Amino acid sequence: MPNPFHGLIISWRTIGLSLLLSVVVGLSSIGEPVDRVIEAAIGRLAWRPVSGDIVVVGVDDKTLQTVQDQELSVANHAKVINAIDAAGVKRLFVDFSYRRRLTDPDFSKVVTAVRHMDDRIVLAVPATKMSGTNVRVDYWPVPAMGDRAKRACICWEYELWQVWRVPLAVYANGRALPTFASLLADHPLDKPSLFSLDYSYDTSTVTEYSAIDVMTGRIGRKELAGKQVIFAATNATSSDQHFLPGHDKLPGAYIHLIAGEALKRGTPVDIGFLPGLVFTFAILIGSLFWRQGRWYARAAFATTTILIAVKVVLSLSLISTQIGAACFLVAALSANVSRTRRRDSAQRENPISGLPNFEALRSQLPFGSATVIAAKVVNFEDLAAFIPGDGIGQLVEQVTRRLQLASQGTVLHHDLDGTFAWLVPYYQHSQIEGQLAGLAALFNAPLTIGELRVDVAIAFGVNDEFEGSNAQRLAAALVAAEKSIRTRSLWTKYTPRQKDDAGWQLSFHSQLEDALSGGDIWVAFQPQYGIATKQLVGVEALARWTHPTRGPIPPDEFIVQAEKSQDIYRLTLFVMDQAIRSAADLHQRGLDIHMSVNLSATLLDHSDLVGTIRVMLTAHHLSAEKLTIEITETAQIENSRQAKQTLAQLRRAGIRLSIDDYGTGQSNLEYLTEIEADEIKIDKRFVMTMRDSQRNLEVVKSTIDLAHRLGAVAVAEGIEDAPTLAILEQLGCDVGQGYLLGKPQLFSELVNSLAAPPHSRTA
Helix, strand or coil: CCCCECCCCCCHHHHHHHHHHHHHHHHCCCCHHHHHHHHHHHHHCCCECCCCCEEEEEECHHHHHHHCCCCCCHHHHHHHHHHHHHCCCCEEEECCCCHHHCCCCCHHHHHHHHHHCHHHEEEEEECCEEECCEEECCCCCCHHHCCCCEEEEECCEEECCEEEEEECEEEECCEEEEEHHHHHCCCCCCCCCEEECCCCECHHHCCEEEHHHHHCCCCCHHHHCCCEEEEEECCCCCCCEEECCCCCEEEHHHHHHHHHHHHHCCCCEEEECHHHHHHHHHHHHHHHHEHHHCCHHHHHHHHHHHHHHHHHHHHHCCEEECCHHHHHHHHHHHHHHHHHHHHHHHHCECCCCCCECHHHHHCCCCCCCCEEEEEEECCHHHHHHHCCCCHHHHHHHHHHHHHHHHHCCCCCEECCCCEEEEEECHHHHHHHHHHHHHHHHHHCCCEEECCEEECCCEEEEEECCCCCCHHHHHHHHHHHHHHHHHHCCCEEECCHHHHHHHHHHHCHHHHHHHHHHHCCEEEEEEEEEECCCCCEEEEEEEEEEEECCCEEECHHHHHHHHHHCCCHHHHHHHHHHHHHHHHHHHHHCCCCCEEEEEEEHHHHHCCCHHHHHHHHHHHHCCCHHHEEEEEECCCCCCCCHHHHHHHHHHHHCCCEEEEEEECCCCCHHHHHHHCCCCEEEECHHHHHHCCCCHHHHHHHHHHHHHHHHCCCEEEECCCCCHHHHHHHHHHCCCEECCCCCCCCECHHHHHHHCCCCHHHCCC
């Protein structure tokens, strides 16, 4: 079963930095706005009614209108206190400071009223400055009011002009002092601390009576008996008006009441920011690992939702927690994931077609039982070079449109070089051959690009093997498509044999090195005879490879692969050294012959080639004119200054030049103009078939004539029977080579066979 856990889509460094910044946010006040917004939202959705055990007697607008004054007189204050006392209240909280009224003639009435209530009255101690739980008090209720009346601080913590937290108790000038909230809830005097308000209370359920109604007796024992009463200013012009998150502007008495109601339900607990941060980190890291982070967005959204929901639920239970740091972590990681995905998306999208590329296909979930189809536009490079302007985009668009007819709703992937791929579900396997045949028919019709009509050839590779990773299965389909191109087939199915071949090609360089050092690659020598004289005139050195497990590898196969892997230079120097050494040996035996060595045209760009050959000639004491370099036409000569210089240097060194396999390469006329050849070798395909093909016979005849007109020697390859040799002699061919005259053989075998007459040798 595939492991769903993969590598992270962002780096651990990014994660660590995001976590560190989140901790900083939690320790500072940077993340508090997030918590404040949520708490304000709770206030807006306030639904919890107050208990009704605490009521407010307010000096409201009605009272001031009745007394026709801007504030209630001291005498009337005394009347209100006496009326509340007479109503049998449990406790009265006086939220007024009488500092400015100490000299009022009627102040003694207030003192008398306060003393009469004994310990059932609580007097306000206003704080002029607050820092945490430390406050400064400039005014204390006068001693004349007696020792029985309790004193309590009226203060709270502001942030952004709103009341967020209320103290249970404070240090007032170094002295522990309770607050209205703690006494309203009969909460024991603990170590001074702050707690967050419960914003879920509906302030419209607070019971408030007008002070004038209490003074006149309209509100009395029936309404107030057994209650805790807060006597405070509630009129609109009072300075004791404050903003509570999620609520409108409220009198201070309402905030005391809400704080007291919350404390009555239990002791508030603050668990800080770490639990939320740890929870968030664990969930998000897990989602980044799980299936390469495909579910990260869902996890981030779910985590944020859970954080908010838990904060709301905990706040209703008087447990406060800060989630600003956790939300910052979500935002930081999400931003990095989003940026990484945008970058990856750009990297996984073909810039021409806009289709997902092969990297996107490789990174999908395992292909499972789906079949991989690869399609290659055979002549894409030629078309890209030929079509002007943005025509290549139109070409890709039209090719894509035709291929999508076969992909039948599955996603088509496009690589950079005219290569496409898609997946076929298992239930459509039986339709693949018909689909590809239909596509071949579609591509028989030319494409119209602007005013041009171009023919497009396409080949397909099919991989229905279910083993291996996505990348391996896609690569296998591409290998099959390449084979279709080489064999000129419509489509090729990938087989285990191709897998072995692909593995061999991928490790070609190391295997070549092992073969050269271990003797698996060796040099065979094939004699060349003058057709008219029947005398040995030369020997061609040929590379051979006997693989320990694959057996003999055809030269066409490993030489082409060596050119692709750029190992051809190493291989050529190995053969060159063996050939020159053997030629020197033959000359010491009295044989005045030429030694021919094949040289790929791609090596003409090597600036040190001629110098290396000269060193070998000098080391083995062989004259340069005894060496013939056969330029093969497996690749075109690059039109570069270095290639031309190399050809000129070879001629100046006295080395003979030969055009090998003439008639089969890519640009024969170009070779004839670029290479001042000493000989032209006629490809064996023409020689072996000229007896049965008049056309090929004319090719051989004209090539011999062309060589003579250019002052070159005509060499025929592939002579396997006497009639062919006779025809070549009649046509005036100079040199012959083939199994009739001598097969490729070890040097020791060549030396032993030289004594026998050439016409007696058979393949």
